Amino acid sequence: MEMFNYYLKLSLRNLSRNRLFFSLMITTLAVGVGVFLANIAIIKSMSADPLPHKSDKVFNISLNIWPNANPSPELLPIMRYDDAMHILKNEVATHTMVHYQTQVYTREVGAASVTSYQAKVRATTPGFFPLTSAPFAYGGVWQGDHAKQVVIGDSLNQQIFGGGNSVGKLIEVDGKPLEIVGVLKPWHLKPLFYHPGHRQAFSATDDLFAPIETALDNEWAINVQSLSTERINSVSDNRGKNAFFIHAFVQLDSQAQINEMKNYLENYSQMRKDGGDFLRETDNRLLDVNQWLELNKVVDKQMLAFGLATSLFLAVCIFNASSLLLARYHSARFETGLRRAVGARISDIFYQGLVESTLVGIFCAILALVFGWLFLQLSLSLFPKLENTSDIDGSLIAIGIAIALATSFISMIYPLLKACHAQLSTTLK
């Protein structure tokens, strides 16, 4: 311990005596680590598992149901109302949900203000909540397929009602009053696995959740993404027609359930084929959450390329810092030689260097976290689609500190070894 204190004292003296040099070195490393850290933060968020406890048990269902025979390697991730309703009737899955997204205008019923708030709506089924592990703060899910009831998210609850338990209150949705039966806690799902397309993978969770039948009954159709082969007059007109707009997910907790669900889908496909539908070869897919996110290219390939570039940049920073240190050790070889001459072992010099590199690494880590945060904000401002994706959380702070210490050590090791093995007789006179 006494020698550690001595080495620490020597290291602090060296840092103080060579402020400019070490500032340059620490800044060089911190910039490299900071950029790397910011990039890791983005990639980590992009590649995060939104349902870590059951992502391998929740599956998106894709049916190869294009109404023509043209082969296409791409799956169609949306299905018709009738397909969705058939899937919903299955008795295989632990939870099943189908959904589409739209937008509405909302306000408190009877509010003095005429201001309405735009709200993202998830028109879905009760299975949505247990399947996505949506956290309820108050109340629960609606009762009945056509219930005039909704569940609202925390931010809409704050916006309209100022927060608190709003269960039982009425909310005006596109001019019609609906009862609030549930309020969610603040809920961040990254990525938004149940709707990763249309640049929504990193959007906030929805403001309002309503029965899909109620949404159709009320013609909630703003921004509904659909494909169809026949004329559709309104969103409720989608029922029973070749209009593709609904996503379906199931939770299957065992291999037996998975096999059963596959059979269920095969039987359904065959039934439709027998009826003259589904002309293409049967190619139903069950993709778990991570496979589904990968199919949707949630992790931007450009970000991965940028990640590689930042890794190389970090390597260049280490190389530069190492070159700087080599020059410094060269200029300080007299002191190293003197210490060796009066009895310091190579290991003593090495440990002293290790303490110094740790000290440099600590300063570097602090600065790297600051740079990392700044670079992250810069990245988010330059690429708006990354907004809400990333933050430097506790684990990234730990990673940043570890990388800073490691880079400091790596950059110091070669110059240190050179210094340790310098010929003593040539350094002293």
Added chain:
Amino acid sequence: MLKMNNISRIYRSDTIQTHALRDFSLEVKSGEFVAVTGPSGSGKSTFLNVAGLLDGFDQGSYELDGVNIKGLNDDQLSRLRNEKIGFIFQNYNLIPDFNLFDNIDMPLRYRGFDAKERKRRITNALEQVGLASRANYLPSQLSGGQQQRVAIARALAGEPKILLADEPTGNLDSLMARQVMELLYKLNEQGSTIIMVTHDPDQARAVGRNVQVIDGQITDHSIYAPVGNNAPIEVNAGISA
């Protein structure tokens, strides 16, 4: 104390081999004061580097205080340098931003002494060289002679078996050189074994024994009167090891 037999040290580059020491044999007994003289490039500094374990050798054998040096690893050599050898360099080699106390403290740290023991030794060493009141001074606040005395104190603090001095007065004016030499005489009288490389023939004559080195070999070996007396009492010219 020091016994070298047929030591050879060869420096090699891509095209040239330089025999810095060849068949160099010397024995120094405890309490002796030996001056090593010779022209520049004669090998006297190489001898001192080998003697001080700062450099290795290619052939021969070397015993220091009964320890055979050949085959020792770096840790063992470092320990011997720390415990048995005190270095006094021409350039003093003090760390400029350490005060005198910390400069002398350095070798004692590697010896593993506790703080109390280090302080005792540092105080004694500074007293021996007459600088006890300046422990907190920086080297730059001292004259050249005083700095060399600090270097001597650093060498003494470890209570070494042998002091190796490489032209200790080479950077000093005559007055300061005399003060440093008087200090070395005094230390020798108190029992220290000293080997000193010097260019100064007067200094060489003033010590008990003079070894002249030319082309890496001992060419002259003279025994003089006791320290301080310039008159030679015995001369063995041309003794070649």
